[in-house]
Amino acid sequence: MARIVDTRCPRCGAPLPIQPGLDAVTCQYCGARSLVDRGRKPTTAPIPQGMHVVRVAPPSSSAAGIIVMSVVVAMVVVGGAAGAFVMRASGPSSSGSKPILGVGPNMYFSDRPMLADVNGDGAPDVIGKSNFPGREEWIAAYDGRDGKPIWKTAALTKDAANHEARRAVALDRVISIDALGKAQAYDLRTGTPSWSTLLGEKARRVCQGDGVIVVETVDDAKHGLDPATGKRRELAKGAACKPVPSSNQEEAPGYRLAHWHEFDEFGLPGSHEVEGMSVDRALVPSGPGPRFMLGRRSKGTQVGMVAAVDKKKVLWTTVVPGVDPLTTRTTGVEAGAYEGGFLVIPYDMKDHKDGTRLACFEAGTGKRLWDVQVHKKSQVSSGITISSNDVFFASWTALYVFSLKTGQLRYMIGTEF
Structure with a gap:
């Protein structure tokens, strides 16, 4: 039958x-x-x-x-690796091990997670560069609810996988710009190639203008690209360009990370004007509300600290670690993410074998909401992104997704190092 x-x-x-x-x-x-x-x-x-x-x-x-x-x-399939997605697990096992969703054995997720609604269900999905260790790399989309794969591109060229390459999501296109200035666009829904164009220079940043994709190159030029065809579009002088989900660690659609030499531009206190702190960076949300000074304690052991400010008025300060601060690295705070009144900051333990933790604070009061262990495998981070419900933290080899409200691990994509 x-x-x-x-x-x-x-x-x-x-x-x-x-x-x-x-x-x-x-x-x-x-x-x-x-x-x-x-x-x-x-x-x-x-x-x-x-x-x-x-x-x-x-x-x-x-x-x-x-x-x-x-x-x-x-x-081209490199090293004989198949291009088919293979589900390694669909959820927590009965033994309590972490859920791992991947593409064949030892698949890595190694990108700053970019969020966009790929499958049209109204919830943000995850897009980022993935790879087999030592072999081909590609861009893939994963369902934001459970990490199941949605689509993947063909293998990236060596220059598109280079550390100088840039990736972004804008106007229903996933944009990959290689180290030689070639921009390749993929359809957001299916991952199929849409168009390609040569910029003539390496990319620094991708943003979104009025119905146009804008690529800023390292020679300070701005290139307007039609999202449907990739053809050049003239840009109005001084036109605003909104941040988009991207591999750029310095900004996100809701905020940007400012360096100490930019503090005056944002009306922030100087590097040593917050009492008890030495500040190197600031997380500046795009809307109203406090700004967050990221740094370390200025006296004694230099553990990570964060302060919220309203212009130059300090609203609150606190140490970042939720464990004994002397068991953590003393390099201070280097990254963070903000969404809807929640501030999440990763920090590393002193011994690299103890890995990385995440601390979540209520932005208005500085109250610690949760503090959790990400892993005990590596202290290399590819980036952090937040949605209204989840925290997406990428290490060197895996993406960990936590509930923004509780800090509970929901699922993981990739393989722990």
């Missing part, structure tokens, strides 16, 4: 039921088309461009499994 075969989409990893007798199937999640090869007879016919092949054991075969091959024309 013919039966439905359940497999996974070789492009996005979503469930892909194959009805009896079908020679092609369309993924209901990402729209990818796949040919169904039931192994009845060999074929030398070329695979249509952009299509995958799903190989299914024929009905007479005793084979229990199915083989999913990613054979997209013109996609």
Whole structure:
């Protein structure tokens, strides 16, 4: 009796039921088309461009499994690694281990998490660079509710995976700009390539103007790009350009991190004007409310501290660590994120084997709401981002997602170092 075969989409990893007798199937999640090869007879016919092949054991075969091959024309697969998403776990195990969702064995998430509604459910999803250790890298989107993969791009070139490359999300496009100034746009919903263009210089920042994507390059030039076609658009002199989700650690749609030499520009106290603190950076929300001075204690052991200010008036100050401060690194606070009255700051323990922690404060009062261990694996951070419900903290190899209200770990994408 013919039966439905359940497999996974070789492009996005979503469930892909194959009805009896079908020679092609369309993924209901990402729209990818796949040919169904039931192994009845060999074929030398070329695979249509952009299509995958799903190989299914024929009905007479005793084979229990199915083989999913990613054979997209013109996609280069490095090191023989398959392009299909493979779910390693769907939630917390009965043994209490952390949930890990990934793309094959030892998949890493190694990017500042960018948030955007990819699947149209009204909730922010996660976009970022992922990779197999020592092999190809790509950009992928993951469901923000549970971390399940939505789509992935083809392997990035060496220059697009370079530390000088930039990534951003603007006007329904995911933009990847390599170290040689080539901008490649992908459709936000599907991850399919939309257009590419050459900027002629390395990118410094991506922002969003009035219906136009703006790329600021290191030569201080601004390039306006049409989001639909990538064609050049003239920019009005002095036009505002809003921050967008990006790999840039210095800003986010709701705030930016200012260095000490920019404090006067924002009317903030100087580096040594907050009593008991030495300040190197400030987190400046884009709307009304307090600004946050990030630094370290100026006398004694220089543990991390944060102060909230209204212009130059200090509203409150507190140490960042929620554990014994002398067990933490004494380099001070270097990063943080803000959303809806919540301030979240990562800090490292003195011994690198004790890893990294997150502290969450009520922005108006300085009250500590929670303080949790992220991991005990590495002190390398790729960035932190906050939504109205969750905190997204990326290490070198994994993305950890915590509840903003409670600090409880909800899920993890990638592999712990």
